[in-house]
Amino acid sequence: MGREFFGTDGIRGRANGRKLNASTAMKVGQAAGRHFLRGDHKHRVVIGKDTRLSGYMMENALVAGFTSVGMDVIMTGPLPTPAVALLTREMRADIGVMISASHNPYDDNGIKLFGPDGFKLSDADEEAIEAAMREEQTLAEGDHIGRARRIEDARGRYIHAVKQSLPEDVRLDGLRIVVDCAHGAAYQVAPTAIWELGAEVIAMGVAPNGLNINDGVGSTHLEAIQKRVVDEGADLGIALDGDADRLIVIDEKGRAVDGDQIMALIGSRWAKDGRLKGGGVVATVMSNLGLERFLQGKGLELVRTKVGDRYVLGAMKSGGYNVGGEQSGHMILLDHATTGDGTVAALQVLAALVRSGKPASEVLHLFDPVPQLLKNVRYESGDPLENNLVKDAIATAKGELGGSGRLVIRKSGTEPLIRVMAEGDDAGEVERVVDSICDAVKAAV
Known part of the structure; x- marks a missing residue:
């Protein structure tokens, strides 16, 4: 069943x-x-x-x-x-x-x-x-x-554990950081942990009322924190989601830094420090081809899994890796946590920032993403991916992308959606193949 x-x-x-x-x-x-x-x-x-x-x-x-x-x-x-x-x-x-x-x-x-x-x-x-x-x-x-x-005392126990993940030689004194907790689960613990480590914290999304979680704030609604970082002259912005297992970073210019860039930073820094296990990083099929090329240039591999942090974790445990995550911001750092932890990942980013002495815009943008496009098509019933029209469109798209791009088509695990993602060096071609498959799915449903 x-x-x-x-x-x-x-x-x-x-x-x-x-x-x-x-x-x-x-x-x-x-x-x-x-x-x-x-x-x-x-x-x-x-x-x-x-x-x-x-x-x-x-x-x-x-x-x-x-x-x-x-x-x-x-x-x-x-x-x-x-x-x-x-x-x-x-x-x-x-x-x-x-x-x-x-x-x-x-x-x-x-x-x-x-x-x-x-x-x-x-x-x-x-x-x-x-x-x-x-x-x-x-x-x-x-x-x-x-x-x-x-x-x-649950909050205090967690705050103590989070602070232990920051290297002992790193202090956050002098850093001005915006922390957006999405009116969610971390509204007390994340700002407190970062403040206790020495940073000046500008907290937002910390007034939950039961109805406003993720409402215009947090890692999936970045406009508010992007503006706040620039307006406050902050060094960095940290955007968490409702349960704080996801992280998106904002540099001092207000630009968003996704999970791929964060994995590139942590993976390459840990490799340099001799801390990276497994010789690479684990991510999903949705991570950008630019991340894969960046890691290869460092002599590291990118292991890809199905979408979902549970699959990332499974590959990490079986392959002996200690850094993994998703483009959406789930970061799993097995040296410090058993599941995705946005606050712990943020502290690793802050450690790299402190040690570099450079602004976030230089530290956090390690590669230029390959043009990538994701579109969703909603359906009511059946399996559109078994439709011959859709199969033919997918086959044609794969032929057009050739070996220089990637195509990922999958059902959402939480909603009745077909997710169509393509990436390649030619942005126009990527858009054409995604639209052609979406049109076929719409016709099928």
């Missing part, structure tokens, strides 16, 4: 909709709780969330589910996704849960699950939990029902 709930990054959907509601959350708690009731120790789960209004509902339903099967629950309140992963491992919990829809609007929400090692669950674990959600779960006897408590 195919997956009904889990996608490429846990469960995500419209809050209180058909797929994601309080009933679903309680089933997740019961099924995941039973799945991790292993051994004779006292079992516990760590639950964190971002700042969405629906987070209260989801949190309470999850607590009911987990405690009903005999798991104790530790609630952290609003906290970044990587903090939940960290606390799950540190507190010897059996499972961690993050309630968030990442960069999506407030009316969506989601559930991300972590194992006791702090890493996101495997496909096999998710499939087992999904199967169990369709069944009636065995509930705990009255004297074995779990307890729930809220801890107050």
Whole structure:
């Protein structure tokens, strides 16, 4: 049976909709709780969330589910996704849960699950939990029902861990930094951590009201922070998303620096310092060809995976790499975290900035991206990629690009969209092939 709930990054959907509601959350708690009731120790789960209004509902339903099967629950309140992963491992919990829809609007929400090692669950674990959600779960006897408590020092624990990721010889004194927290999970911890390391912090996106997460701010809405960096005469801007596992940087001229440039910077710097493992960097098929060429010029390889940080992480673990990420800004630095962490990645960027003594515009733009274009086509049902018209358009486009470009066509893992991406040295040709495939998909649907 195919997956009904889990996608490429846990469960995500419209809050209180058909797929994601309080009933679903309680089933997740019961099924995941039973799945991790292993051994004779006292079992516990760590639950964190971002700042969405629906987070209260989801949190309470999850607590009911987990405690009903005999798991104790530790609630952290609003906290970044990587903090939940960290606390799950540190507190010897059996499972961690993050309630968030990442960069999506407030009316969506989601559930991300972590194992006791702090890493996101495997496909096999998710499939087992999904199967169990369709069944009636065995509930705990009255004297074995779990307890729930809220801890107050979770933010402090995470701030301490984040600061430990900055090299000891680096101080941020004298730097003026704009930090945009998207009115999301990092609204308290990210500005505090960076300020404690010596920087002057100009915080924005730090007034969540349950409805304004990612609304005109954060890593997917850069206009506000770009203007703020220039207006404030800041050295750098740091834009996080709703759950703070994603980072986009803004240089002092107000220009955006995406995940590809950040990976180029961290990968090449760590290689120079003898810290890079695996001889390269792991990224997805969406990363720019310019990144690949830059790394090759440094004697490093670029390993590509399917879209999704879980696939990046899988390749990193199997190949022994410690730097990976996505063009969209997910940065996984396994020396410091088990999942994407925007604040930790930002500190690595700041370390490079301090050590260079140069402005961000010189340090952060390491290669010229190859012309790349991504367009989305929405569909209602069926599989447009199996349509012969679409297949013919794709084959023709591949022939036109030849060996000097790349073509990536895929279904979105979270929405009914066909994503069409092409890149090559000729921008006009790239636009033509993307449009031709999009037109074919539109005709097919």
